[in-house]
Amino acid sequence: MKKWQCVVCGFVYEEALGMPEEGIAAGTRWEDIPEGWNCPDCGVAKSDFEMVEI
Amino acid sequence: MDEPIVIVGGGLAGYQSAKEIRRLDGQVPICLISSDGADFYSKPMLSNAFASGKTPDSLILKRASEMASEIGIEVIHERKVDAIHPESREISTGEGRMGYSKLVLALGADPIRLPVEGEMYSVNDLLDYRKFRQALAGKRRIAILGAGLIGCEFANDLLSAGFEVDVFDIASQPLGRLVPPECGEWIMKRMKGVGWHFNASVTRFEEGRVHLADGSSHAADVLLSAVGLVPRTKLALDAGLACGRGIRVNEFLQTSVGDIHAIGDCMEFEGMVLPFVMPIMHASKALASNILGKEMKLAFPPMPVVVKTPLAPTVVCPPKPGLDGAWHTEGGEEGMKSLFLGEEGKMLGFCLCGKAVSEKNALARTLG
Ligand SMILES: Cc1cc2nc3c(=O)[nH]c(=O)nc-3n(C[C@H](O)[C@H](O)[C@H](O)COP(=O)(O)OP(=O)(O)OC[C@H]3O[C@@H](n4cnc5c(N)ncnc54)[C@H](O)[C@@H]3O)c2cc1C
Ligand SMILES: [Zn+2]
Numbered sequence: 001m002k003k004w005q006c007v008v009c010g011f012v013y014e015e016a017l018g019m020p021e022e023g024i025a026a027g028t029r030w031e032d033i034p035e036g037w038n039c040p041d042c043g044v045a046k047s048d049f050e051m052v053e054i
Numbered sequence: 055m056d057e058p059i060v061i062v063g064g065g066l067a068g069y070q071s072a073k074e075i076r077r078l079d080g081q082v083p084i085c086l087i088s089s090d091g092a093d094f095y096s097k098p099m100l101s102n103a104f105a106s107g108k109t110p111d112s113l114i115l116k117r118a119s120e121m122a123s124e125i126g127i128e129v130i131h132e133r134k135v136d137a138i139h140p141e142s143r144e145i146s147t148g149e150g151r152m153g154y155s156k157l158v159l160a161l162g163a164d165p166i167r168l169p170v171e172g173e174m175y176s177v178n179d180l181l182d183y184r185k186f187r188q189a190l191a192g193k194r195r196i197a198i199l200g201a202g203l204i205g206c207e208f209a210n211d212l213l214s215a216g217f218e219v220d221v222f223d224i225a226s227q228p229l230g231r232l233v234p235p236e237c238g239e240w241i242m243k244r245m246k247g248v249g250w251h252f253n254a255s256v257t258r259f260e261e262g263r264v265h266l267a268d269g270s271s272h273a274a275d276v277l278l279s280a281v282g283l284v285p286r287t288k289l290a291l292d293a294g295l296a297c298g299r300g301i302r303v304n305e306f307l308q309t310s311v312g313d314i315h316a317i318g319d320c321m322e323f324e325g326m327v328l329p330f331v332m333p334i335m336h337a338s339k340a341l342a343s344n345i346l347g348k349e350m351k352l353a354f355p356p357m358p359v360v361v362k363t364p365l366a367p368t369v370v371c372p373p374k375p376g377l378d379g380a381w382h383t384e385g386g387e388e389g390m391k392s393l394f395l396g397e398e399g400k401m402l403g404f405c406l407c408g409k410a411v412s413e414k415n416a417l418a419r420t421l422g
Contacts, residue, residue, distance in 0.1 A: 005106075007096055007115050008066065008096050008098065008331055009096065009098045009099070009331055009360075010096060010098055010099045010102055010106060010362065011360075021412055021415055021416070022415060038335075040414075040415065041360045042098070042330075042331040042332055042335065043331065043332040043335035043336065043357075044331070044335060045335075054106075
């Protein structure tokens, strides 16, 4: 499982943990997160700023 | 030939505006001019760069030239705009005048500098951060002026990087303008490695000591000032645009002068300046639509601010200025939950610390 970081605000998405409170189950791969998703901390759209693998 | 849409400023607000305009119109010429290098970097990560293992260079995500070709715009960097001439729809730079069809001001803000004698750093862009990192080399004790958002974030980051950190503020608690005293106290306790000095007015930094108005002094090698920002309004004021604290815009992101818009840290909307990323994300969509002739009103949803202090995780969604109400706080060591309740118990804002931060999205939805 990978970790991804929002290039604008530094928010980290861990695939292993998911974001249950946003309806994204633990283990959801980055590729499988919908295109309409926004960074929960800063609002950047998934399609705007690719997260970088860390 | 039609003049381009000209965007002044190569920060997040400038680039995000360019992207949104380009998304809606693949053809219209767009020229972004910036006084700095216009390389794209994450400004929020300046205050947690140590924790995320970043150096000033590795914070740069894309060079100006890459941004230009990726978005499909012209980028002119290292060129300052000196004046706006609304009557002829032109701007002037050191290289002469240039016409625009629409003008977007994304000028950012300047750090406030308090009258403190002695050498003082402040960090509001990558260049500042480079200088600050150089100043830290071989140093141990860092004094921070200001216990606001940025001051607390730097305190956490520097502490985690092994520095000794003292924070000074004239207020009586951290994040005094944003959170209730109980939450301030919680944050202070969690960040107990920091030397907190409240009701403290710094007057002078000299020979390795920070001097306070009450006559006391504290050892420090470097002084970092983080006491807030003032929007860059001079260019706008000189051209006759209405400004308050920032460059005033209406719900269509228009300034008081035709064909000129403003966005980001330099802008004031409904009496508020909102120097954060999320407002830029929302405003840039409305800005692009309005510039291309399709009316779209700016409406901000609740925008919680995440404080990047891993030692004391905190999220705050302050009530709009002027709203009547009071904070109601509960919690303990594990975390704090504080709601700002108005008449009839309506929630108007919130502050969450520790474990409670997981309630952020649910509460933001209730607010919205
Ligand atoms: C340390 C730090 C941490 C932060 N953390 C967070 C966070 O966690 N979450 C969050 O939401 N926000 C955070 N912020 C705020 C956020 O980074 C800013 O709101 C945002 O980056 C502002 O972008 P901007 O484009 O408006 O301004 P800037 O990035 O300042 O860009 C202004 C641009 O205008 C150019 N310019 C100015 N005048 C002229 C001129 N006359 N001619 C030509 N060019 C000109 C400048 O060179 C610059 O390129 C943080 C800010 C700082 C400093
Ligand atoms: Zn983000």
